[in-house]
Amino acid sequence: MHQATSIPVLKFLSLFSLIALFSLCSGCSPVLGDPGAAAKRAEPAEVTLAVIPPVADRGSPARAIVRGLGPDAEIAGVFDGKPVFFFPTKNGHAGLFGADIMIELGEHLLKVAYEADGQTGSFEVPVRVADRDYGTRDIKVPVSQVRLSQADQERAAREKVLTDRALATVSPEKLWKGEFLEPVDASINSSFGRKTRMNGVLSPRPHAGADYLAKEGTPVRAPADGVVILAGDHFFSGKAIYMDHGQGLISMYFHLSEILVKEGDVIRKGQSPIGLVGKTGRVTGAHLHYGVYLNGARIDPSAFRKMTASLED
Template sequence: MPDGPPLARVSSRLGRGSWGLGIFLTALLVFARAPGPVLSEEARLVIRLAPERVKQGGVAVLRTESPTPIRALRVQVGDRRILAASPEGQTPQPVLIGIDLEQPPGTVLVHAEAADGSGRALLGLAPLLILDARFPVQRLTVSRPFVELDAASLERVNREKAVLDRLWETLTPERLWRGPFRIPLEGTGPGVGFGERRIINGEARAPHTGTDYSAPPGAPVLAANAGTVALVADHFFAGTSIILDHGLGLYTMYFHLQESLVQPGQRVERGQAIARVGSTGRATGPHLHWGARLQGARIDPRELLQPLPVD
């Protein structure tokens, strides 16, 4: 009853003539402490989201607040499961939540579940407001073989997509990155094109899921942060590609490369040269397409340039 003594002091100072005010304050206190309609005070896990409103393609951070240690934290955003690093016996780290660029605007419920020291289940709920990022619409004309796929190309594209889908479901349970990410090129602009809705040769197509940087062919491409090389591939659309696994379901992608300088499974450091800029795959000229996935959500990689609270 941490609120009891101050109220008693207030009442006694007010004296006998102030019963009305005393009753009012007591009623206010009782009302404020009344259990919610769903969860009892004991089983509630307080969760905080920052920010509470996030744009499509953005990142929010979930923190838990508990007076006693909790474990086995599980987080769900809408119907999407999020991996929360909750090492045995340790307080869970803040959880990064990626908002997919096509997540419809509106409120989604974030649901967190954990257990306290005695194994009792704790539950927390918080609304997260998804804001419309109002991505621009871009009209492109590209050569027909890249948009009107023959059966063999279509089969290849589907096979490559399956490889990537399996990768997004592969969650390395430890964090491999340290500190803010960096732009993966030296001396380049702020990057363009994330989330653009694309109309190619007059037809609506999948949105642009990365940020493009112009760079001369052969320019070194640098690892945006430490991680392991999850994939080196030559894909139909992305051309020569590298995907880095930074752990906890966070991946960065580097597309249209002239050549890769790394091998799958290799550990890389932040800023290490991993490739050279090219224009392989479906590219209109030499540039670097930089993308990021956070637990499957397609986020703007530039969201990672600011310090994240897990660092």
């Protein structure tokens, strides 16, 4: 497994304690104007925080932009109890976070603390999460893939331990840069967030990725730099690759016919093929299931790609 180094984590933790400290200080909250307008700190420096978009849909990525700090500033945030990492861009420091596809609707606090040139400060901003109807799809799969045998249940449970661990990876360094690429040259058939009626029964879990209609054998490319943290053949996902892009950003590629990378491999943006499209696992036909998790939040990969295109990092 790809291991996080300890020193940046310690630094990050100290900023977390800053957040805890400042959240007790009522005078430290930013002045909020219209939703989407920059929040302003009155004293002593002109440091501002903006949240884009000000209202996040369930399953959407969002970003916080801190302006007015030098490139060496240390900034850390928390959204919905999950860490938000900041990195310098041409237009301030950006911190990406996601509203999970099943996050509770309503207001969630974004807390941000910073330290620059001996100066510290913090913001606390409510971010409203709105519902979005992604629609419902009907699929039919063999009964053996819905009512699992004892052996399959045990196998799926073992694999869940591995995938949960991969999805919880938070390595402190941001490994990617610039716009994410599409993982295959194909159209998306079942978009992210749809509820699934499987053999007539509505699943409580919405579809947490984007399905690309691509023929078996189509090469899959890496959308960004990263490290392979899990590669294996799983009951539900079939042959699957999990890639860590740093700072809690994980991408995954399911139902492959071939995995052409291994755990620990350092992957470059555009590297192809990392695998081939297939129909392994619980599927109705060949396609690529592509998922993006941001610090545990299941977000729309297409919306995330669009956001990376506008970052100027």
